[in-house]
Amino acid sequence: MSKTLFFSETGLSRLLEAIQASEVYAAVRREQGPEYSRLQKVSEAEVALRQPRPSASPKAFLQPARERVAVYSAAGFDADASRPVGGDWALVGLRACDLAAIAYLDKVFREGDFADPFYEARRQAEFLVSVDCVAVHENCFCTAVGGRPFAESGFDLNLTPLESGYLVEVGSEKGQEVVDRAGDAAREPTDDEMRQREAARQQAKSQVEEQSGGLRVTEQVQALLAAKQGTGELGEMASRCVECAACTFICPTCHCFYLYDQVGGEENFERVRTWDSCILGDYSRMAGPAGAKPTPRPSLRNRCANRLLHKYVFSPQQYGMLGCTGCGRCIEACCGKIDIREVLRELTGDTSG
Amino acid sequence: MTQAVEANPYAPQVARLSRVIDETPTIKTFCFDLEQPLEFRAGQFVQLGVPGLGEAPFTPSSSPLDPQHLEVTVLKTGGVTERLHRMAEGELCTLRGPYGKGYPVEKLEGKDVVVVGGGVGLAPLRALIHVLFSMTDRLNKVVIKNGARESAELLFRNQYAKWADHDKVAFTMTIDNPEPGWDGHVGVVTTILDNLPNEVNVPNAYAFSCGPEIMLRFVTFALLEKGFQPEQIYLSMNRRMSCGIGKCGRCNIGPYYLCKDGPDMCYAQIKDYPNVF
Numbered sequence: 001m002s003k004t005l006f007f008s009e010t011g012l013s014r015l016l017e018a019i020q021a022s023e024v025y026a027a028v029r030r031e032q033g034p035e036y037s038r039l040q041k042v043s044e045a046e047v048a049l050r051q052p053r054p055s056a057s058p059k060a061f062l063q064p065a066r067e068r069v070a071v072y073s074a075a076g077f078d079a080d081a082s083r084p085v086g087g088d089w090a091l092v093g094l095r096a097c098d099l100a101a102i103a104y105l106d107k108v109f110r111e112g113d114f115a116d117p118f119y120e121a122r123r124q125a126e127f128l129v130s131v132d133c134v135a136v137h138e139n140c141f142c143t144a145v146g147g148r149p150f151a152e153s154g155f156d157l158n159l160t161p162l163e164s165g166y167l168v169e170v171g172s173e174k175g176q177e178v179v180d181r182a183g184d185a186a187r188e189p190t191d192d193e194m195r196q197r198e199a200a201r202q203q204a205k206s207q208v209e210e211q212s213g214g215l216r217v218t219e220q221v222q223a224l225l226a227a228k229q230g231t232g233e234l235g236e237m238a239s240r241c242v243e244c245a246a247c248t249f250i251c252p253t254c255h256c257f258y259l260y261d262q263v264g265g266e267e268n269f270e271r272v273r274t275w276d277s278c279i280l281g282d283y284s285r286m287a288g289p290a291g292a293k294p295t296p297r298p299s300l301r302n303r304c305a306n307r308l309l310h311k312y313v314f315s316p317q318q319y320g321m322l323g324c325t326g327c328g329r330c331i332e333a334c335c336g337k338i339d340i341r342e343v344l345r346e347l348t349g350d351t352s353g
Numbered sequence: 354m355t356q357a358v359e360a361n362p363y364a365p366q367v368a369r370l371s372r373v374i375d376e377t378p379t380i381k382t383f384c385f386d387l388e389q390p391l392e393f394r395a396g397q398f399v400q401l402g403v404p405g406l407g408e409a410p411f412t413p414s415s416s417p418l419d420p421q422h423l424e425v426t427v428l429k430t431g432g433v434t435e436r437l438h439r440m441a442e443g444e445l446c447t448l449r450g451p452y453g454k455g456y457p458v459e460k461l462e463g464k465d466v467v468v469v470g471g472g473v474g475l476a477p478l479r480a481l482i483h484v485l486f487s488m489t490d491r492l493n494k495v496v497i498k499n500g501a502r503e504s505a506e507l508l509f510r511n512q513y514a515k516w517a518d519h520d521k522v523a524f525t526m527t528i529d530n531p532e533p534g535w536d537g538h539v540g541v542v543t544t545i546l547d548n549l550p551n552e553v554n555v556p557n558a559y560a561f562s563c564g565p566e567i568m569l570r571f572v573t574f575a576l577l578e579k580g581f582q583p584e585q586i587y588l589s590m591n592r593r594m595s596c597g598i599g600k601c602g603r604c605n606i607g608p609y610y611l612c613k614d615g616p617d618m619c620y621a622q623i624k625d626y627p628n629v630f
Binding site: 069070072073074075076077079082083108109112113114115116117229230255256257258259260261262263269271273276278283284285286287288289294296297302305306309310313314315317318 | 360361362363364365366367402403404405406407408409430431432433434445447566567592593595596598599600601602603604605606607608613625626627628
């Protein structure tokens, strides 16, 4: 069903304005770099479509950092007050790595015996506009984990910035409806424009490959990491980790959370879900006097190793995909300057970087 | 449970305590006469909580064959359990579940079944024992081993005679610290496993153990030494579990989430992962 159209710069503004979601978020230009932010009005001028990916991932739009998931009282569970809230929403300027992360979160929250109604409601109400990376962040390594700097599925609309405007690929019926509303701003792309898209994509891909320096998380690399479980080597990065958990909070696929209860009113109690991190010491701590109930991973080395294994070894076993999209956000977020690319290279003996 | 609760896996039902049983100085059993039965398999767990304070995972100790009368046996050991221990008949608790896989009871036909409990670890195993007693005609033998720190901490003492009386069941217990007058076995629970090869046909047996992780570790090594294969050993790995449905992340051993894939794990599945014990 894939259909591609050409929009000029002003045509694109009309297309984005045709989205009509009650809340629109986009990768917008900021002095310190693009970031996902709420827009009052979509105008292409401020949307960052030709800059590298934003420094924070878009996961908070699907799994907020803190969210009430249930209300109950002595009378029981209040179903009406415990439903997902919020209307339709749109996110403009997602990258292929962000879409890959959403595909991963779908496995966690939508599949299995229990679906998460809050995640599900936001997924159903969303409108996703992705954009090819024409500028690549220096920490990007998506090609090393099976990704590419452009999206081929998972979007409602995908944009390819060209010199003279944008190619817009339609990925869903919802996407088609938006295109139809801005239909008179579109025209069929020329063969030359389609060739420009291919060339731009190959150029971005080559650049990511080049800066990844031959790093590729192949099945052999995964097996090498798996074989080093329990050796202590996997936790080496702990010597530089300051336990801030920024890597997990910035990561687009990290999804750990904690449920806690609180008093929510005179007669009510609330159950709240909040982000949590496997790097933090209390994450798995059990009740009881210290020692009598051991924390399964008492040392930071264990926790760093577990995170690495979850990304590259356990996730493929659990969900059939890596838990890393190669967005490289953890690299710039890390206070200890841990570079996951270097960690992988050192552990798997790849010195080509 | 109502449809709405089912659709929101984080939402609890609110249940009134119908009875609180003092089991030992540190262990109480909380009983609920539920309007809507909470159907569970032996070994599956529930999230039992105090309204406004929080919840914690417990495997019920009552019979899965009587899902209207749920009993949860709780050791006082942390914030939620201390508050639970101060609760009385008529007070309200939160309940969610059941979660997890439960014991593989279907594998036990014609088998010798070894049950090894330590301290409050006997609580989840009692649900299994209830099921085993309902199917003794299809089992070869049941051997129950129970240990506690001291005699006052022996759990479910009024059940022991019934267990020991059954002609297909053998029951042995031990305590670590005897008081004057104790004439039973003394020693950690592994010391009453020495005779297992004479009590059961090891190649035809399954073993189930629940207790502190340090105990599980030594029980596992003892069972392996007696000739049990890792495939024949099931361990209750009751770690911290928050969501109960395999999403919040904290209870993993390797790629397994104990809440979803356990909490009773076959030792063969987990033995090669770090931080198992």
